[in-house]
Amino acid sequence: MGVNVGILGATGAVGEEFLAILQERRIPVGRLRLLASARSAGKTICFRGEELRVEEVGPRSFDGLDITFFSAGAAASRVWAPVATAAGARVIDNSSAFRMDEGVPLVVPEINPQAIGDARLIANPNCSTIIMNMAVWPLHRVHRVRRIVVCTYQAASGAGRQAMLELEGQSRDILAGLPASPKVFPYQCAFNLFSHNTPIGEDGYNLEERKMILETRKIFGEPGLAVTATCIRVPVLRTHSEAVNLTFEEPIDEREVREVLSQAPGVTVIDDRAANRFPMPIDAMGKDDCYVGRIRRDLSQEDGRGIDLFVCGDQLRKGAALNGLQIAERIGLG
């Protein structure tokens, strides 16, 4: 009869993607309950030819559900995750609310599926973190990575559907000679870029960068892994790109890196030097895999321990909904 599934944040960009993947994969779903805040309640969403009404989330919303996917922000997760687990539903939480909590597994199924165990609450990592880790983990498994320097080129989708609409509308305005009037983002996003608009800590890192550092350590099980990140928002709709500079514990062969990545699950290598063809956001858009290229020995590390590469991943797919659904599959959905 299928598993009973709930989605909190069903009308958001990630919730919508989650529904799209559920349909694509023909996963046998029993009951499907779409939940959202009062503001979005009453909307209808079409799922497998059926019109489903979005309900306002409440204390009884999770009764009878087996698995719930949360993507309504950290505040909503903090309120409703305990309610859902108490009602017997397992929660896969896409927010940052519980990611760094001890006892809450933070999971990329290709990397640390064993961490899921019998946890009732499983955290879905930050989007930029997942996409970077998809490229770095397969290498770390064979030759330990000691240090990561990552610079991101992050899409508007990470800030939600309204942000994507703002990028499009603002691009139209600017092309028409009108001023940019940002509302969702703090600054002009069209034909511009800016440092990721999350709060800056005392050490000068913003929250997005801190997530990349701390979550990677937790997912890899490497509390001492050295990571520095610079997170930048660029005028791209839904694919995050990342330039990754790696230092390995020992000298590493560039061909081996390409070989390992070519065989890594969830990774597609696009690395055609002759044709100057490497991963781009439009390659990854709407796709499940992360795309890796520009694989080369880092000439600034004379001891042969450095590798540079470039990775693109759909922020709404592997960066959010797909990873969550893959976790759900591991715990018995489909």
Add this chain to the structure above:
Amino acid sequence: MGVNVGILGATGAVGEEFLAILQERRIPVGRLRLLASARSAGKTICFRGEELRVEEVGPRSFDGLDITFFSAGAAASRVWAPVATAAGARVIDNSSAFRMDEGVPLVVPEINPQAIGDARLIANPNCSTIIMNMAVWPLHRVHRVRRIVVCTYQAASGAGRQAMLELEGQSRDILAGLPASPKVFPYQCAFNLFSHNTPIGEDGYNLEERKMILETRKIFGEPGLAVTATCIRVPVLRTHSEAVNLTFEEPIDEREVREVLSQAPGVTVIDDRAANRFPMPIDAMGKDDCYVGRIRRDLSQEDGRGIDLFVCGDQLRKGAALNGLQIAERIGLG
């Protein structure tokens, strides 16, 4: 009566910017000769209220000129630089033709003006290189930099005026639901990004990255400086941005970095953590200074020798025409 000036490539984006700066700075120009290929000859350009006709470059074009600024590509520079210098004109060449030639000074006036000497031919460095160096050199002067990891976010202008028009036109097309049909760039540039479209060497670095590495070493006079670069084209019109990760020879204090950069000529620090306000392309567009921010200790280098920062500079200004004009000023223009 002023200096007699020639501009080869007067109708290009950089040539046009050179003329704009000449006017802004009220530099006393005697004769001004605008030169271009046959294709652009006959166009007129307004300079200080006067209509000047663009002439096709030829063997006698440089007679009587004191200083010429070349921005018509490397092939044109190779042909006409010897003609111009033989005619007695000094050449400031914005192309890559002679940059790495021994005996040809490669100059950023804030960094190595002494390199000019009495050279008849002076090379203007690559735009990304200049912009990075404006932030790195003031620090290198006080605490030696050992290694640079740089990731660029490069504007369309680096590929010329047609590329800027393509970005705008293609954005319109995509917003109208039409397919992207790239002509100037090899790939879609609107709402996308791609690895810099210069040839890839056997080592996997593209030519833009190689320029950043080799030219920085020459400008700094540090043949052993370790640099790795990943150069990416983003949908921004005319400001290059760069995330720069530095390793110093010795531990360095973050406050000192901010202090040194605050006092560096040609540099403006925008680094307001509380307001989350850091350099953006729209800050630098049309401006002479390079803007530096996101200054922070790199937490991945435990020995305190690492600094992360972010720099934005107008590719057509400090990245090209302004730097050339500043060289001209050093050799006696204005």
